[in-house]
Amino acid sequence: MRAPVQRYRNILDFALSSLLRRKGRNLALICVYTLVVFVIASLIFFVQSLKREARELLVQAPDMVVQRMVAGRHDPMPAAQAEAIRAIRGVEEVHSRVWGYYYDPVFGGNLTVMGSDDPTLAADAVWIGQGVARNMRVKEGDLISLRGYGGLPMLFAVQKILAEESELVSSDLVLMSPKDVRSLFNFPEGLATDLAITAGNPRELPTIAAKIVEQFPDARPILKSEILRTYEAIFDWRGGLMVVVLGSAVLAFIIFAWDKATGLSAEERKEIGILKSIGWESSDVLLLKFWEGSVVSLTAFLSGVLLAYVHVFFFSASLFEHALKGWSVLFPRYRLMPALDGYQLTVLFFLTVLPYTAATLVPIWRAATVDPDAAMRS
């Protein structure tokens, strides 16, 4: 049993020393290969992590949001409908929400201004997201000025800055009392932007939604699962967009790797001939080249994945954040929680390591199966 193991070890030793013999070529290959794995793995890690983050944050979101549609557009809905909806069996709680978007001309970004019934939120005070605080350069206790509907500035005291953990969805958020929201936007009393509904049993949500539509044909119920699906679709779409943009780089690598892997030099052919003439079998030569290919591709794969991990989870994917997090000037800034998906990593492994290894073996197999004297003369 020792001889076969020793044979593997001997050939692996020689494969490593062969790789060192062609340091320049192999280092160049590993660098480009690592770069490609790094880019793809960064995208995978980033998108997966964002999706997980969104899923965790949406746990606190209402089970269902009901909006009113007029001519296919979102329109404020009568707050009185809340009572009728509350009467539907299975509905536990209905909450009228008042919110809107505020364009801040100073830093050119949109804020999401939302009414909050939290009793600790004082009148003429706001709770703001991390992005808003960063851009306005304010801290708790400072005053901020927002331009009201009539053009006059309204002053609000910053009572609290929202926690970093929720920055993915709260970066651009400004919370104030519903009364202040109505004053800021001149939002009529008796109307709400939408209704947030909590159900006792989430399984009943589709039935409740059907009943709401039956009762109010202009209502549009949006389930939490649909919001989650939309988030996931958006992140997938953005990730896909990046893959398309980077596609040319990946293609360039494939051409490069194919050329490097399949282009057997005259010297390599001669070496194969020498090895065969001194007693190596074709299978020994194939094993040698398999080890060489495996060392190159595994090194590149592991380095690329490791670099991507550091890039995404320690540096918040600084290379891709503008494309992947959003287009707003209020980019959320946060450190993602590490999330590794074994399935995605396996797919990446099969997409990068196997094709390269196969590409190296085909020409070697062709060279290794000819008579040794032919390989030496060629």
Place this chain on the structure above:
Amino acid sequence: MIELVDVVKTFQAGLATPFTAVDGVNLNVPRGKVTVLKGPSGSGKTTLLTLIGCMARPTSGRIHLHGLPAGTLPQLAKGDSLEITSLPERFLTAIRRRTFGFIFQQFNLVRGISVLENVLLPTYPTGEDHGDAEARAIERLESLGLARHLHASVDRLSGGEAQRVAIARALINDPTVIVADEPTAHLDSKLSEDFMMLMGQFKAAGKTLLITSHDPIVYSSPLADLVVEMRDGRIVAGP
């Protein structure tokens, strides 16, 4: 030891420009003797060596190896005979590994690695313990005066040193037949004489030697027991 019966080797057979390099050769290479194949370039000497050394198959004819050492192939007892032309590749490799040691005209060392590693190369696929093989390789290299070059890259060796490395590599698996193709082609007269002295030592140790050469130092050497002259793929003078 080696018997060739009507051996023919044609390259590009079946194509528009076939070329017959070896044409109906019959030859007996005796055990423990020095056989020299002489003749001008293109006479078919090297091709004949590759056929005898299991590196290529003849187009037609038979090659028999007699008195093989035990263990050359599974179920082969000491002294058995084999007809090698119809054997599959892995058996040919096993015979090549155990029976023949090759010394090539261009030395054919693997560039970029050390002298020691080059000598060890034939032992890698055998699965032999690396330490045992290394000890034997060092012993071979020391006996050939290469002790101080063990870890030097083969790229830095002179022609004579490179050839001695090639000889050490040919001997590492203790073959019964040493095959040398134009071994003195790249050596001066002094180094050629030294080479023949070494061959004398191998002959004295009971090895069978088969050498191709058109160098008089080789074919006129008193060591040569049998000189076979070839031209245009045929034997024109000899036994």
